[in-house]
Amino acid sequence: MTLHLPQIRIPATYMRGGTSKGMFFRLQDLPEAARQPGLARDKLFQRVIGSPDPYGAQIDGMGGATSSTSKCVILSKSERPGHDVDYLYGQVSIDKDFVDWSGNCGNLSTAAGAFAIHAGLVDAGRIPSDGVCVVRIWQANIGKTIIAHVPITNGQVQETGDFELDGVTFPAAEIVLEFMDPSDDGDEGGAMFPTGNLVDDLEVPGIGTFKATMINAGIPTVFVNAFDIGCQGTELREDINGDPAQLARFEKIRVAGALRMGLIKTPEEAATRQHTPKIAFVSPPKAYIASSGKVIEAADVDLLVRALSMGKLHHAMMGTAAVAIGTAAAIPGTLVNLAAGGGERQAVRFGHPSGTLRVGAEARQVDGQWQVTKAVMSRSARILMQGWVCIPSNSF
CATH class of the missing domain: 3.10.310.10 (Diaminopimelate Epimerase; Chain A, domain 1)
Incomplete structure (x- = not known):
């Protein structure tokens, strides 16, 4: 008799940031084997996204078959002085068997600031009832600080607005990003x-x-x-x-x-x-x-x-x-x-x-x-879906 293993469910949020999309995870929500860098984490993210896919379509995963939509992000509370969260980014290859951790995604840096607040990773005392929350992000891939100015309405991240970004069809709320000391590769x-x-x-x-x-x-x-x-x-x-x-x-x-x-x-x-x-x-x-x-x-x-x-x-x-x-x-x-x-x-x-x-x-x-x-630029971000992402339990 063939043993059919069940799927596992991992808390996740699917977000657009700038002109990219990706799966966002809190480090604490990942399976224990994937909380450290290594093969288990890579295999988990590949299965989530639907890679490696020789068809180049990522039909059996959350990826969109483009480099802009084949991405995963991990956030955790930061122990680094002067920072709220640590942000780690993985670019998942569509058709090849690897995850590239060598750089940052500037577009998803926008969503990282918003997700940090959504996910309860920013101290509540730093979030205004109305105004702008300054989220201090440590970009762990390259060892750099990013400051995200996230608009807040009624104590929640404001996602809708009239800011238009070429490459994104619908307007949203403006998030200003500051990339601090960007002039070396960390x-x-x-x-x-x-x-x-x-x-x-x-x-x-x-x-x-x-x-x-x-x-x-x-x-x-x-x-x-x-x-x-x-x-x-x-x-x-x-x-x-x-x-x-x-x-x-x-x-x-x-x-x-x-x-x-x-x-x-x-x-x-x-x-x-x-x-x-x-x-x-x-x-x-x-x-x-x-x-x-x-x-x-x-x-x-x-x-x-x-x-x-x-x-x-x-x-x-x-x-x-x-x-x-x-x-x-x-x-x-x-x-x-x-x-x-x-x-x-x-x-x-x-x-x-x-x-x-x-x-x-x-x-x-x-x-x-x-x-x-x-360096300073304006982008936008919003949640597209949140809940659990499901993958076969023998994926990693």
Whole structure:
């Protein structure tokens, strides 16, 4: 007789944060074996999301078959002075057998602040009846502080509102995020510009040599000029993601950048580090039609940016990459800054496939080295579903 094991139920919340979605868990609610980093935790999250899935659809899980929707988050009360919660993020590969813990998700950082309050992880005395609750988040993946300004109405997180975010269909309440000291990669210990240069000649075997700005800010990112790689900067998701040869080319550029940044020692390591670094291409302002049909005029933006995540062009912009964009734009001489017209600036509005986004950054030179004290942007978040997620008990 075949023994059929039951499913287990794990308390979970499904949330949108910015232009991403993910499963949120309190550390204390996870099965004991998954409360520590390791194989059990990875396998649990993979089964929750529905990976690895050779069909690339994640039908038997909560994932949405895109890098923006294949994510899990763990929050717990923080023992670190000056912080409310610890936030740990896992990017679950859709079709391959791994979970990438090498970076942060800036979009879900928005939801982390809101979830911390929903989940009772912020001291009640710090939550106003009406106003803004300042949630102090320790981003455990990269060892950085994020400050989330979460609106509160009648003692509860305000989720509805009139703040519009390109890439998200419906308006919601605005949450302001501050990424503190984003100009190094935390646990990696890397400088803002790991090569020591604002612009490098990046040699990509079999492809060519390209001007590149390689920066650790928000998330390690490799910026190249759209024109140099045969792009316009106005591309939408389908223009890139339907071209396997183009995707393979971008991956080779990303791997070359990862090697130059010291993030990996061999090209083979890149296969298990798909979340970082990001690869992005920039262009001076041009008019284009966003994926929603909205017309973006050249005068609406300072520059255009397209970025890839987990091997595919992102439908909007990753929040952490937006931090990298804002930081690089604030430093005269980077490719991002030059695409935006050069000079000093404290904020930049860039065009992405779904529309536009504004991000600010405070940069200064100290002893000849550039430092950024914080990057600021507005996003939104809301609960989509909460209760229990069910997985077979032999999944991990």
